[in-house]
Amino acid sequence: MADYTRTFGADLRLRRSAKRGEFHRVSRGQYFPRGQWDTLRNEERYAVVVCAAAAARQRDLVLSHQSAAVLHGLPFLFGPPSEVHFIVPRAAGGRSKPGIRKHAVHIDPRDVTVLNGLQVTTVARTVVDVAAALDLQSAVVVADRALYADRRGQRAVLATKTELYEAWARMLPFRGSARAKAVIDFASHLAGSPNESASRVNIALNGFPEPVLQHPFAVDGAEVFVDFYFPDEDKVGEADGKVKYFDPVMRDGRTPEQVLWAEKLREDGVRRQVHGFARWPFAVSVSRVRLRTRLLEFGLPITRPTLRAW
Template identity: 40%
Template sequence: MWILEPPLDTVFRRRENDGEPVNDRRLKARLAQREIVRIAPGSYAARKEWEALTPMARHAQRVWETAARARSHLVISHHAAAALHGIDLIGAWPAGVDVSTELASGGRSSGVMRRHGRRLSEVEAVPWLRHAVTTPLQTAVDLMAGARFPDGVVAADQALWARRAGGPLVDACDLRERAHSVVGRGSARSARAADFATGLADSVRESQSRVLIATMGFPVPELQARFELADGREAHTDFFWREHRHIGEFDGAGKYRDPVLLQGRTPEQVLLDEKDREDELRRQVAAFSRWRMPALRSPRALYDILTGAGLPARRPRPAR
């Protein structure tokens, strides 16, 4: 099972100071000057390297640091397990590290750990370091059962993501079966998210967009529809309403900033390439809608973008 390695190569840890006493005065000065940041109790990293990480990678690093310092056996779960498995989420990652504990243990959450009391015999986990981590399937279902619908769908879509390097983390049939077997609190949430989930959403924002499109009453779109460009290259669109010849795409800022996505190009070149691609696609369809993060924060804005380009909706415009 694939587990995300510690994202940072260099972390300063008080307990690993090569036997030398820690200069607290110097440490406080570096913190005050924002040269380093505290990422976990007793662990620090260079601010620039830390801020360059994605929120998921930052949380994964915190999980590694917490696990290394823990004296007792931990069962890493929920958000913490998601970060280790590469299951990205929307919204802020928690400050504490999620762990599952036996119901009768009576443990309490602290600033470092968030404890979830449950029957550990019913939790699917595998060994990791000196501890255990819930499997991708268990992790996805835990998140789906405890989250509102959009967040649950994002977790499910990420676990099913077909184009992930190495393939999906879970099987769609297994996910639905496990989600529908949840008993008690969260059972309806997990089942609903699993039934809506897909492996074709390439990002959390595509998943979030898909939920909004459905709840606002638009037709069900085709995901990753294939188009051929003039030079023979293939283009796959986020959303396509074939009956209406209407393409929809979420325009994330990452493609203009992330070195992996830039692939050696400048942001200006990526912008020009995107414009050329869009122009070619527009010539093949009747309408093309593009939206960014503000439209996901305000469903009314996304509704106006899609209806303004001619896409019909079964429901009225959302309230402000």
């Protein structure tokens, strides 16, 4: 995540500039250049709000939960929250106010790091905090991304499962510990996108067979990997999102048409080797009912759920 801590500021000139539309008001007394603000994605705007809130408060506050997640580059399944989250000393109490959520909980010094001059919970502690507090899909999305090992080396591994378990153990006892443990147990370093993580959750909740993640196939002399392979049924599933076709980073210099054609050739090559191939979009990935319908139509059997919702 970019360093936004030095980008905003506050003085009378900025207030006047904001009235002229040259700056965006982030919070009371905090302004951000309008031209830059308009180019930011929602997650990046939330990061600016987080940095502004932290810069305006005492140093003994530690950014946590989703606020730490955005600074570590961890994704949000349904977009960023409206509040900035802090962990505060228990003696200080957890009084919150509009836009600010304070958690008066124990935190081990080993679970705090510094990013761009701001105190933030470590990736492992952030994953556990989020896993204890958020819905199952959102929590698994964060945990999977923290563990993700990119074959191309474009994304760094942010945490190991051992580190997640260690952070979880240091927090005991705490509210939501069983939920957090279930998320850590289920998390995988092989899920490459929020779409895949959400699909994994709903596949398990519905009781479909556990798929092999990132199973390799040889297509026209190249090794390709699929999101989900169901070996007993010899079928492949792909959680397909717009990002691979429209995100310039994902396209890697190619046009959307070139990406679509390459994906078609890849799919055709895999289809020749299996007994079934299905794709589903984000809206299906995040819906337990819609994914259940899609995979039943695909011919997958339902056995026993391997994950429990809360």
